[in-house]
Amino acid sequence: MEQASARHILVAVDGSDNSRRAVEHVAEVLAGTRGFRFTLLHVVAEPDPDYFANDPAKRLEWIANQRSEAIGYLEEYSRILAKAGIDPAAITEEVQELRCPSLAQCILDECTRRGAGVLVLGRQGRGAREELLLGSVSKAAVHNSKGRAVWVVT
Amino acid sequence: MDMPACRDQILEDLHRLFPGRELEAPRIFTDTTDFYSINSGDVIFLDETHRFLVGNNAREGRFGLDDEVKYWVKRARNLATCERNILKLVFYERFNTRIGDMEVECFRSPGKESRILELVRGNPGFMQGTTLLDEAGNRVRVLEVVSGRSLQDEILAFDCGHEEYFHQAFPAVFRRFMESVEAIALLHSLEEKHGDVRRDHILVESCTGRFRWIDFDYNFLHLENIFSLDIIGLGNILIFLAGKGDTIVSDVKRDHPGVFDTLYWEDTSLVWQNRVANLKKLYPYIPESLNRILVQFSNQATLSYQHAGDMLEDLAAIQDDLPLPEE
Numbered sequence: 435m436e437q438a439s440a441r442h443i444l445v446a447v448d449g450s451d452n453s454r455r456a457v458e459h460v461a462e463v464l465a466g467t468r469g470f471r472f473t474l475l476h477v478v479a480e481p482d483p484d485y486f487a488n489d490p491a492k493r494l495e496w497i498a499n500q501r502s503e504a505i506g507y508l509e510e511y512s513r514i515l516a517k518a519g520i521d522p523a524a525i526t527e528e529v530q531e532l533r534c535p536s537l538a539q540c541i542l543d544e545c546t547r548r549g550a551g552v553l554v555l556g557r558q559g560r561g562a563r564e565e566l567l568l569g570s571v572s573k574a575a576v577h578n579s580k581g582r583a584v585w586v587v588t
Numbered sequence: 589m590d591m592p593a594c595r596d597q598i599l600e601d602l603h604r605l606f607p608g609r610e611l612e613a614p615r616i617f618t619d620t621t622d623f624y625s626i627n628s629g630d631v632i633f634l635d636e637t638h639r640f641l642v643g644n645n646a647r648e649g650r651f652g653l654d655d656e657v658k659y660w661v662k663r664a665r666n667l668a669t670c671e672r673n674i675l676k677l678v679f680y681e682r683f684n685t686r687i688g689d690m691e692v693e694c695f696r697s698p699g700k701e702s703r704i705l706e707l708v709r710g711n712p713g714f715m716q717g718t719t720l721l722d723e724a725g726n727r728v729r730v731l732e733v734v735s736g737r738s739l740q741d742e743i744l745a746f747d748c749g750h751e752e753y754f755h756q757a758f759p760a761v762f763r764r765f766m767e768s769v770e771a772i773a774l775l776h777s778l779e780e781k782h783g784d785v786r787r788d789h790i791l792v793e794s795c796t797g798r799f800r801w802i803d804f805d806y807n808f809l810h811l812e813n814i815f816s817l818d819i820i821g822l823g824n825i826l827i828f829l830a831g832k833g834d835t836i837v838s839d840v841k842r843d844h845p846g847v848f849d850t851l852y853w854e855d856t857s858l859v860w861q862n863r864v865a866n867l868k869k870l871y872p873y874i875p876e877s878l879n880r881i882l883v884q885f886s887n888q889a890t891l892s893y894q895h896a897g898d899m900l901e902d903l904a905a906i907q908d909d910l911p912l913p914e915e
Binding site (some may be wrong): 481483484485487489535536537538551562564566567568569570571573574 | 680685690692695697698700701779805809810812813814816820858859887889890891892908
């Protein structure tokens with residue numbers, strides 16, 4: 435586990451417009467700065483073990499598809515940062531496959547493991563009622579984050 | 589046991605069960621994959637002590653459809669013990685369910701139900717049963733029959749007004765419901781969901797009055813809150829119990845126009861917008877402490893429970909505020 439650094443920024447992303455906005459926001463705010471490290475992370479939340487219980491091959495295929503899609507947009511997000519003048523050598527792209535009862539907690543754990551002192555994520559864009567009933571990754575990340583800043587981009 | 593010996597044994601069983609009747613040799617299934625073709629009068633043979641004479645398919649009212657036939661759920665009698673059982677055969681399905689105006693993907697998982705049956709063995713808050721594999725490796729869940737009617741039918745059968753129900757019957761109903769929440773909290777602590785928490789998935793056992801959860805083969809793809817649908821279900825049941833049924837806005841308008849004029853959108857259920865959750869407006873004798881939990885499931889809620897254990901703590905705190913039944 436690395437010591438948390440405010441100069442290590444972990445951007446948790448998926449393929450949504452809000453994730454792209456989060457990356458663009460980071461690019462705009464930190465354009466031309468030096469001394470920062472960036473991790474672009476997509477967490478593939480392992481499907482519930484019961485979901486593909488009768489077809490394990492489909493489960494592997496589903497994970498592989500998620501992974502390959504993620505690699506596509508991580509490369510694109512990397513280019514957005516680089517275009518803003520961020521040193522490509524300071525950018526790491528990662529796809530992590532994890533069992534996540536709570537996606538927010540998985541992302542926070544990855545921040546801790548990597549020593550990221552700042553977490554950036556886009557809001558999923560659900561309505562207030564839906565968030566209240568089913569939960570919100572960004573709200574849970576803000577609520578449960580300790581010792582790090584969380585930027586939520588809407 | 590080879591098939592001819594098994595056939596002789598089954599015929600002997602049937603003669604013992606139906607003495608004096610002329611019986612034809614039944615069809616014997618050792619593979620239950622094609623459950624649609626297994627009918628009343630057939631026998632499912634799993635092993636020497638688990639040979640079942642199949643009765644009717646189970647039925648369930650759901651989504652407004654009364655008596656939908658569940659072909660994968662068979663009423664049966666164990667020919668070795670004469671015990672009545674319910675056999676749940678392997679059926680996979682996926683579908684989207686609506687929570688108000690939101691869609692959540694649900695799926696049926698025999699493996700999950702088998703797992704939970706093991707976890708809750710001996711726990712009277714749940715139906716009991718065991719899992720056996722048929723010849724094709726299908727998980728056949730052999731369930732005990734719970735004698736009793738659904739919690740929904742039990743509540744709707746109270747033949748009295750709300751105030752009398754609330755003062756006389758509700759405190760006992762509430763304590764039983766707390767046991768049901770405790771049972772779900774146990775599942776949550778084991779990182780399992782019930783998956784289909786509904787008032788007709790609690791049976792009220794006729795001999796003990798105990799509430800028992802049934803049908804836990806559903807699962808859902810959760811978003812951030814892993815137990816969200818279970819919690820929503822518990823909230824809906826509590827509102828139903830406290831209201832002695834669903835309190836529909838249009839009924840309030842018809843029957844209590846004065847109260848209707850004081851109702852706002854915030855007083856309705858977070859999930860079912862045509863139902864009143866803030867029941868104290870209609871029934872002022874409902875204790876404030878109970879009503880505070882009811883409105884956690886209304887459109888004025890700002891926080892939600894994450895785990896049935898959190899809800900249980902709040903429920904436990906209001907027990908003393910409930911009326912004592914009059915002698």
